Amino acid sequence: MTIRAVVRGVGHYLPERVVPNAEFEQIIETSDEWIRSRSGIERRHFAAEGQTTSDLGLRAAQAALADAGLDANDVDAIIVATSTADLTFPSVATMIQSGLGLSGGFAFDVQAVCAGFVYALTTANALILAGQAKRVLVIGAETFSRLMDWKDRSTCVLFGDGAGALLIEAQDGAGTVADRGILSTDLNSDGRFKDILYVDGGVSTGVTGHLRMEGKEVFRHAVEKLAETAHTALEKIGLSGGDVDWIVPHQANIRIIEATAKRMQVPMDRVVVTVQDHGNTSAASIPLALSVGKQRGQIKQGDLVVTEAIGGGLAWGAVVLRW
Structure with a gap:
């Protein structure tokens, strides 16, 4: 028998405030048509004043536990993927651990920006295969609205806030x-491309800073690297795009999503798309889309799912799993 990390539950949470594209017309030179045509985004959610990343992540974790029919005390570990932690430390994961009423187990954050959830899910898989944990909550949670330069129309219209979570557990498989469960993973990074996507703040500067992006360069790398990492992850287990039931990509830009699907030779009716409603929620986008895809009735037990993402670093990767 082979141990597999199987999805037991999934859930998400979005802040109450919905921000349509039209709202940006009041503060910068842009339009609903301009935003839609370049990104596919129609609206996004923004966290309320005082609402933190850990608040969003806690709600998503509770939803995933409810979906799984389990109690927080059944969880051995919590991994949170985020670039917008409440504080420099402690981790968002330990705050969610406290919010769930847990004093046992262990919790920590992973920071790989938009690729963070793929990195966190890969780490959780490794913990389960190594016997370090039986059940792991893997959460992507972000409040990216707090990193925006509201004078930069090329970036501030693209991002939103939210959280998604998977509860994965060890189960026996035939190998x-x-x-069911995680079948393969692929992780990559290349620090030479730091300057095309970064935040110009941090501990060394004394300010939070704002997101800065060279859009054309990011687009070029995204299409090439996302298709490549997904192909590599599938190839590791002898599969190809034709075997995939659903691609659940990082929801950054509809043009990137379409171009990646084309390279993988997977039709768009087999791609879960939520970018129009959420914008780019960074590390939260994949678990959000998985949860919404299940709610819509798209993703069903036994489906072969490929998730792939790329973010600042550059960091990118893919996970192949059977739902």
């Missing part, structure tokens, strides 16, 4: 691609 074949028919098993």
Whole structure:
């Protein structure tokens, strides 16, 4: 028998405030048509004043536990992917651990920007395969609205806030691609490209800073690297795009999503798309889309799902799992 990290529950949370594209017309030179045509985004959610990343992540974690029919005390570990932690330390994960009423187990954050959830899910898989944990809450949570330069129309219209969570647990499998659970992973990074996507603040500067992006360069790298990492992850288990039931990509830009699907030779009716409603929620976008995809009735048990993402670093990767 082979141990597999199987999805037991999934959930998400979005802040109450919905921000349509039209709202940006009041503060910068832009339009609903301009934003839609370049990104596919129609609206996004912004956290309320005083509402933190850990608040969003806690709500998503509770939803995933409810979906799984489990109690917080059934969880051995919590991993949170985020670039917008409440504080420099302690971790968002330990704050969510406290919010769930847990004093046991362990919790920590992973920071790989928009690729963070793929990195966190890969780490959780490794913990389960190593016998370090039986059940792990893997959460992506962000309040990216707090990193925006509201004078930069090329970036401030693209991002939103939210959280998504998966509860994964160790289950026995036969060791074949028919098993439920995580079947393969692929992680990559290249620090030479730091300057095309970064935040110009941090501990060394004494300010939070704002997100800065060279959009054309990020687009070029995204299309190439996302298709490549997804292909690599599938190839590791002898599969290809034709075997995939659903691609659940990082929801950054509809043009990137479409171009990546085309390279993988997967039609768009097999791609879960939520970018129009959420914008780019960074590390939260994949678990958000997985949760919404399940709610819509798209993703069903036994489906082969590929998730892939790229973010600042550059960091990118993919996970292949059977739902």
